[in-house]
Amino acid sequence: MGSTRRRPLLVPALLCVLVFFVARPSTAGGEARGGPGGDSGAGARVMRLYEDASAVERQYEEGRRQAVALWAEADRAARTRARAGQGRVAAGGGPAGAARPTRGRREVSRTESGDGTEAPASARGDSGLAAEEARARSRWRAAERRNAVLAGARRTVLARLEEARSALEAEAEASVAAGSCRGAVRLGRPAAGHRAGWVAPVGTYRVSAGFGEGGGHWAHRHTGQDFAVPVGTPVRAVGAGRVVRVSCGGAFGIAVEVEHPDGDRTRYAHLADVTVERGRRVAAGEWIGQSGTTGNSTGPHLHFEVRTGARPGSAVDPVPWLARHGIAVR
Structure with a gap:
């Protein structure tokens, strides 16, 4: 059975990107309405925040999948110890979405017996199994900590997106009340058509x-x-x-x-x-x-x-x- 321990985790560079998403101001720069010198407007801010939210959401979901895989690895280590019939069962938990694990983990076995003499080989083998389980659980906990950072970034970006939507709606209502269009807004990316043919007017609906x-x-x-x-x-x-x-x-x-x-x-x-x-x-x-x-x-x-x-x-x-x-x- 292949191990998931070599699966790449969320690296520090990702967390730096998330800090950028959260820390950068909610006003958009370089996304002018109409021609050069136009103002940026809420439409451009909403579009940029849509892209930010999409990026954070992808990383968040990937982090959750990794956490589940790492929990499964830790659970396999616990099951190996359980099959060896060593130690005592202690309660444990796992990430949302993980299959119900072996209930708990085996405690690390002592390398010496109670009277101070060296423990038998089976006890030393159990110590190795316990160390493997501890390493697996450490990797899972690290993934869970990264996911907590991702979840916070996700909440922040979504809150800013809602604020920008409200501002865009207010701008639109003011334009309609005045009976005049504000001019075309550039959304920060080139106009990109699909292959020759037809598409739905919106993506997800x-x-x-x-x-x-x-x-x-x-x-x-x-x-x-x-x-x-x-x-x-x-x-x-x-x-x-x-x-x-x-x-x-x-x-x-x-x-x-x-x-x-x-x-x-x-x-x-x-x-x-x-x-x-x-x-x-x-x-x-x-x-x-x-x-x-x-x-x-x-x-x-x-x-x-x-x-x-x-x-x-x-x-x-x-x-x-x-x-x-x-x-x-x-």
Whole structure:
């Protein structure tokens, strides 16, 4: 059976990175809105903190997996001692997610008998087993201490992300109230399209209100598909096209409309921020905004709409439309 003791642990350099995540200020630098000299804005801060949170989360989950593996190694050492039938059982515990271990560990055996004479070879062998178990438990405890640091960094980054989301939402509401867009924001990375084809408008989501639903929230019926996502989630162009409209008011709040080569149009509404301007050509998967809850909205989500042209009343159900382009909405 292979040992996990050589599995790389979280090194001190990682902890230095985490200190950087926690210590760096929550204002974003070098991520200007519009052109040179523009202000940074909450949208750029939210995007940066999303990336920080994602990095910390990955390290935290990896640390938890390592802790479980190291606990299993310590447990195997304890089971080896138990099979040897030596020592006394003492209670012990393990990390969350670990399989229920052998209950406790064997105490380190004495190398001498009670009368001062040398203990038999079996006792000396037990001493070696006890030392192996102690080393395994020491590695596990070190991993648990690192995980405690990771957990603290994770809480700090997530708290800052929530603060930035609130600031972004406030900026968006002020923009809608004024009836004027604030201009495109650069989110600190180049516009990156996917391979030729189509993508979902957001990455991770929960499907909410569907096309054609009725109720007091809509004048007649719901004209799109809603994707429930947190404020500040990157919104992507589902396919290549040209931005034909950017609006900041009314029932849709902040919204972007893209016309695709076949004449169909897609609308992305209730945004908190936009990253494109009218006339801009976009690629499939390119970030065009950040989700929000502006306009006639009951909570953070993306309203995604498909129209077969510019005329009113041409909205079609986005789910089968996306399916025809190879995108399954679940």
